[in-house]
Amino acid sequence: MREISARQITETVRRLCMEACYYLPDDVKKRIEECRREEPFPIACGILDKIIENYRIAGENSVPICQDTGMACVFLEIGQDVHINGDIEEAVNAGVASGYKDGYLRKSVVSDPIERVNSGDNTPAMIYYELVPGDRLTITVAPKGFGSENMSQLKMLKPADGIEGVKDFVLKVAEDAGPNPCPPIIMGVGIGGTFDKAALMAKKALLRPLDEKNPDSFYAQLEDELLEKVNALGIGPQGFGGRTFCLKVNINHMATHIAGLPVAVNINCHVARHKTEVL
Amino acid sequence: MTVKITTPLTSEKARTLKAGDTVEITGVIYTSRDAAHKRFIEALDRGEKLPADFKDAVIYFAGPSPAKPGQPIGSVGPTTSYRMDPYSPRMIREAGLTGMIGKGRRSAEVVEAMKECGAVYFGAIGGCAALLAKCVKKAEVIAYDDLGAEALRRLEVEDLPVTVVIDSEGNDLYRLGREQYLESLK
Numbered sequence: 001m002r003e004i005s006a007r008q009i010t011e012t013v014r015r016l017c018m019e020a021c022y023y024l025p026d027d028v029k030k031r032i033e034e035c036r037r038e039e040p041f042p043i044a045c046g047i048l049d050k051i052i053e054n055y056r057i058a059g060e061n062s063v064p065i066c067q068d069t070g071m072a073c074v075f076l077e078i079g080q081d082v083h084i085n086g087d088i089e090e091a092v093n094a095g096v097a098s099g100y101k102d103g104y105l106r107k108s109v110v111s112d113p114i115e116r117v118n119s120g121d122n123t124p125a126m127i128y129y130e131l132v133p134g135d136r137l138t139i140t141v142a143p144k145g146f147g148s149e150n151m152s153q154l155k156m157l158k159p160a161d162g163i164e165g166v167k168d169f170v171l172k173v174a175e176d177a178g179p180n181p182c183p184p185i186i187m188g189v190g191i192g193g194t195f196d197k198a199a200l201m202a203k204k205a206l207l208r209p210l211d212e213k214n215p216d217s218f219y220a221q222l223e224d225e226l227l228e229k230v231n232a233l234g235i236g237p238q239g240f241g242g243r244t245f246c247l248k249v250n251i252n253h254m255a256t257h258i259a260g261l262p263v264a265v266n267i268n269c270h271v272a273r274h275k276t277e278v279l
Numbered sequence: 280m281t282v283k284i285t286t287p288l289t290s291e292k293a294r295t296l297k298a299g300d301t302v303e304i305t306g307v308i309y310t311s312r313d314a315a316h317k318r319f320i321e322a323l324d325r326g327e328k329l330p331a332d333f334k335d336a337v338i339y340f341a342g343p344s345p346a347k348p349g350q351p352i353g354s355v356g357p358t359t360s361y362r363m364d365p366y367s368p369r370m371i372r373e374a375g376l377t378g379m380i381g382k383g384r385r386s387a388e389v390v391e392a393m394k395e396c397g398a399v400y401f402g403a404i405g406g407c408a409a410l411l412a413k414c415v416k417k418a419e420v421i422a423y424d425d426l427g428a429e430a431l432r433r434l435e436v437e438d439l440p441v442t443v444v445i446d447s448e449g450n451d452l453y454r455l456g457r458e459q460y461l462e463s464l465k
Contacts, residue, residue: 040463041460041463043456044460047404050404050407050410050440051404051406051407053407053410054404054406054407054408054409054410055409057409057410057413058354058408058409061409063344063347063353063354063409063412064344064353064354064408064409065354065406065408065409066354066356066405066406066408067341067342067343067344067353067354067355067356067408067428068342068356068358068408069344104344104345104346104347104353105344105345106342106343106344106345106353106428107427107428108342108428116314118426118427118428118429120427147358147359147382147383147405150359178383178384178453179382179383179384179402179453180359180361180382180383180384181359182382182405182406233457234457234460234461234464235457236456236457236460238382238402238404238405239383239453239456239457240402240442240452240453240456240457241455241456241457241458241459241460241461242456242460243460269405269406270406271406
């Protein structure tokens with residue numbers, strides 16, 4: 001049994017919150033720059049240039065890339081042979097509170113969805129726990145902005161809707177979102193499972209590096225096909241027209257019930273922040 | 280070509296701007312978003328004075344991140360504008376607002392008020408908050424301090440880069456730009 005202290009978790013989460021909000025992951029930068037080179041429409045090129053300039057400024061000055069530093073989504077993969085000294089939920093929330101305060105990140109959480117009074121320290125975090133083999137603890141912090149979260153959708157399709165139904169739904173979500181979620185976007189798609197699992201798969205799909213595909217060749221091809229179709233809509237960066245509306249479609253899939261075909265689409269803007277550390 | 284404008288923005292000036300124009304704004308603008316807008320409308324309902332004079336003013340739909348020491352403001356990009364759609368028509372008609380900066384689509388009711396009163400809707404690049412912050416020279420909270428990031432702020436900006444998305448005749452760059460791009464592929 002390996003011991004990990006709650007304090008170590010707090011310190012790691014604190015640092016990951018700040019780093020995620022200041023420094024865009026390399027795979028996202030690479031993909032934006034690739035799309036810029038391939039973009040044929042002048043207005044769209046100008047916008048992509050500004051987006052590149054923006055993440056450079058943020059990185060050089062250690063300031064938030066986007067003012068919406070999001071709700072802190074924290075994914076914990078806990079090795080079965082790890083023992084945590086202290087309260088893990090409190091440890092994560094303490095890390096979020098101090099990271100958002102000391103890192104000059106925006107506090108964007110209200111304590112109650114109807115009363116809507118700001119919680120003051122960006123807690124609670126949205127925490128996901130997963131037990132895995134081994135004696136390590138993997139922590140991923142993904143600050144999630146709500147401009148794109150608000151444009152996400154889930155639908156319980158019928159089995160008879162099949163693959164065409166899935167494609168139509170993904171295209172509908174893209175069309176409905178249009179300029180609102182700060183395109184270029186990333187689409188995380190969860191297919192199968194239950195209502196909640198589909199949504200979680202979609203969210204986790206946003207964490208997958210943009211230069212990796214679904215390991216199943218059928219779904220890898222579907223990712224490519226959907227990307228092509230979504231970009232053919234012509235919405236473009238910021239919705240001003242162009243090719244680069246979507247940087248990547250990432251699909252996760254799993255088994256489902258004989259009666260159902262759940263499909264969830266979680267959208268992230270180009271500020272696709274996430275940072276991982278293994279303890 | 281880039282049009283340079285200095286606030287206040289009169290409706291006469293607003294009417295000269297066309298969808299697709301790139302504009303650089305200099306002068307005083309205000310930031311406010313969901314919670315502050317709700318309070319503006321409640322104040323109008325009660326017949327009270329608003330906490331700032333919005334006649335010929337420009338509101339930037341934004342809630343900045345906190346300023347680091349020595350900086351006037353933190354990162355400050357636009358928030359999605361449709362959430363202000365229930366409030367904007369009255370801000371235009373009753374408070375005299377002539378300019379809004381945000382991102383994303385607006386409702387038919389907002390566009391109707393813009394056409395009627397000569398107001399314009401600008402888009403700033405969503406997610407480019409560190410870049411946009413460089414144009415802010417001064418910022419102060421002037422009301423609703425309890426709302427934190429959502430407080431009403433008065434900003435002094437220099438050459439803030441925006442694009443006219445919907446002009447005072449109702450022309451919409453989201454439709455026009457997309458059509459132009461798809462046409463260019465033929």
